[in-house]
Amino acid sequence: MRIGVDLGGTKIEAIALDRGGAILARLRIPAPRGDYGATLDACVGLITACEAETGRQGSIGIGTPGAISPFTGRMRNANSVWLNDQALDRDLAERLGRPVRIANDADCFTLSEATDGAGRGANSVFGVIIGTGTGGGLVIGGRLLTGPNAIAGEWGHNPLPWPQPDERPGPPCYCGKCGCIETFVSGPGLAADHAAHTGRALSPPEIQAAAARGEPSAIQSLARHAERLARGLAGVINIIDPEVIVLGGGLSNLPHLYDDLPALIRSHLFCDGIATRILPPVHGDSSGVRGAAWLWG
Known part of the structure; x- marks a missing residue:
């Protein structure tokens, strides 16, 4: 199972997909604007809820409005400014006890459409x-x-x-x-x-x-x-x-x-x-x- 989280400025959405791309679970909550710690809590809560609903554990990918800098290892260019200068991938991985992959939301859009969409x-x-x-x-x-x-x-x-x-x-x-x-x-x-x-x-x-x-x-x-x-x-x-x-x-x-x-x-x-x-x-x-x-x- 693959779990994806879309970390938006107004809402955070999580989805669980099986190997063929079928939706196993889908959840959405308002984003806790301006609060980095609450954002981490919200992501962990959605991931935990997806796994509880499906009874399965999944890999975790996060789509963000910015990107992880290869030079600092921290978020940059996010219009959700409370994410900037934070080690989002490491912080989430530490809380979840497993690796997390992060990409810009435009990259995630492209990967989705290239995998099983228009492309x-x-x-x-x-x-x-x-x-x-x-x-x-x-x-x-x-x-x-x-x-x-x-x-x-x-x-x-x-x-x-x-x-x-x-x-x-x-x-x-x-x-x-x-x-x-x-x-x-x-x-x-x-x-x-x-x-x-x-x-x-x-x-x-x-x-x-x-x-x-x-x-x-x-x-x-x-x-x-x-x-x-x-x-x-x-x-x-x-x-x-x-x-x-x-x-x-x-x-x-x-x-x-x-x-x-x-x-x-x-x-x-x-x-x-x-x-x-x-x-x-x-x-x-x-x-x-x-x-x-x-x-x-």
């Missing part, structure tokens, strides 16, 4: 999160690639490729630089672009609804977003050339992306076609917690 059977899968932020992960031959710096897949913190004059230097990013892909194609990036062009503050779902009603300004905002996303993904394809790109996060629910992106990407590729498939996730919001469980293969 099943593909040798190379790039997973994209386009939501509050813009993350990514890469699975090659069924194995998650993290890299020596533990940043493989962090495409969102590269400059937007082929920027137009009005896209320079680009919006400031929380990472300290300007013009990162994330600042253009994330949910907040889409909302900020729409507001800049229209003076109206709308959320991405509201922009989508306005476009569905035929409002030209909303249609134009979605078109700019798709074209920028295409440029960002073209850079990924030019470097990695994955068989499948799976979109996740809130903006992956924009249906026009799957129709529009291939042609938009194609114009920026260093080849004469596009064979990479752009797909929605099979497991949706469950991909993160399922991928955490699959960290043990």
